[in-house]
Amino acid sequence: MKKLGILLVVIATLFSCESGPQKKILKSANGRVNSLLVVIKNSEWQGEIGDELRKILGEPVVGLPQPEAQFVVSQIPPENFGSMFRGSRSVLQVGIGDENAFNTNTDVYAAPQKIITITGTSNEEIIAQIKENSSELVSVFKNADLVAVQRRILKKFWNPTKIKTFEKQGYSIKIPQSYTKVEDDGDIVWYRYHLNGGESMEIFTYTVPITSEDDLNGNNIVTIRNEFGKKYVPGQIEGSHMITEEAYTPHIFEINFKEKKAFETRGKWEVKGVFMAGPFLSYTVVDKPNNRLVIAEGLTYAPGVNKRDYMFEIEAILKTLVID
Structure with missing residues (x-):
C-alpha cells in the first residue's frame, strides 16, 4: 500500500510537470x-x-x-x-x-x-x-x-504618508532611505544624499499656483526656480543663494508625464556670489485640476568628478512622482 502511494505521487508529479508550462530559469x-x-x-x-x-x-x-x-x-x-x-x-x-x-x-x-x-x-x-x-x-x-x-535604490524608501508636505499637498515621490531630511514644512520637501566630503545629491519638491499662460507654456521655469532658490536655498555667505546659471540657458523639453503635460529641464545651477555650481534636472508638471505646477527637482554638487550616473539616479527618483 505504501509503495502504491509513492507511485501515485511520482505519477502526479510527472503529469503536472508535463502538462504545466515550462518556466525558463535565467x-x-x-x-x-x-x-x-x-x-x-x-x-x-x-x-x-x-x-x-x-x-x-x-x-x-x-x-x-x-x-x-x-x-x-x-x-x-x-x-x-x-x-x-x-x-x-x-x-x-x-x-x-x-x-x-x-x-x-x-x-x-x-x-x-x-x-x-x-x-x-x-x-x-x-x-x-x-x-x-x-x-x-x-x-x-x-x-x-x-x-x-x-x-x-528603492528597496527601502521613506513612507510618503509620513512626509508632511506630501500629505498636505496631495502628491509624492519615493525617496530612498539613504537620503536624509533637510526640510519638510508643508510647502517644500528637501532631502539630501551625502557623497564624499561636502559633496551631495539634493532632491526638492514644491508647488506653485498657475497664474498665467507663461506658466502653462513653460516660459517661467527659470524665474520660478530662481525664486525658490532665493527663498529656500541660501549660500554660504550672507545674501547668496542658488540660481539657474546665468551664462547659459537651460534645455527645456515639453513631455508627457504620466498623461499630464510637463516640462523636463536640464541645466546648471550656481550659487550667486559663491564659487559653487553643478547640474540639475527638474520636472514641472501641469496639474490643471488643482490650478498649480508640481515641481520635482534634483541636483548634484560633486566638483571634479563625472556626474552622469549621479544625475541618472536623480532622474530615477524624480520619475516616481505621483499626483493624487
Whole structure:
C-alpha cells in the first residue's frame, strides 16, 4: 500500500510537470547602468556603420558641466558572443541579414536584459535602420536602466504618508532611505544624499499656483526656480543663494508625464556670489485640476568628478512622482 502511494505521487508529479508550462530559469544580468555591449563584426565597427553608431551612442548627455557620453560602449565580434557575454544587461546586435529590421527582445539569456537587433541587406540599409530608429534605440536601453536603478535604490524608501508636505499637498515621490531630511514644512520637501566630503545629491519638491499662460507654456521655469532658490536655498555667505546659471540657458523639453503635460529641464545651477555650481534636472508638471505646477527637482554638487550616473539616479527618483 505504501509503495502504491509513492507511485501515485511520482505519477502526479510527472503529469503536472508535463502538462504545466515550462518556466525558463535565467541568471541575473550583469553590467553597469549606462553601459552597452555592441556585437558587430570588427570591420563593420571600424567602418561607416560603427561611425553612425558612435555618433548616437556617444552623444553627450544634456545639461552636464563636462561632456559625458550617454553610454560606455564595449564592442565584440559575433563569434565572441558566448556565455561570458550573454549575461550582459544591455546588448546591441548589428549585422547583415535577410531583411531590414529593428527588433527588441527582453530577458533572452539573463534578467533583466534588453537585446536590440538591427539587420540590413547591405551596409547602407543597416545605416538607414540605425538612423530611422535612433531615438528608440536610446530610449529602450535608458528606460530599462531607469527601472534597474529604481529597483536597486528603492528597496527601502521613506513612507510618503509620513512626509508632511506630501500629505498636505496631495502628491509624492519615493525617496530612498539613504537620503536624509533637510526640510519638510508643508510647502517644500528637501532631502539630501551625502557623497564624499561636502559633496551631495539634493532632491526638492514644491508647488506653485498657475497664474498665467507663461506658466502653462513653460516660459517661467527659470524665474520660478530662481525664486525658490532665493527663498529656500541660501549660500554660504550672507545674501547668496542658488540660481539657474546665468551664462547659459537651460534645455527645456515639453513631455508627457504620466498623461499630464510637463516640462523636463536640464541645466546648471550656481550659487550667486559663491564659487559653487553643478547640474540639475527638474520636472514641472501641469496639474490643471488643482490650478498649480508640481515641481520635482534634483541636483548634484560633486566638483571634479563625472556626474552622469549621479544625475541618472536623480532622474530615477524624480520619475516616481505621483499626483493624487
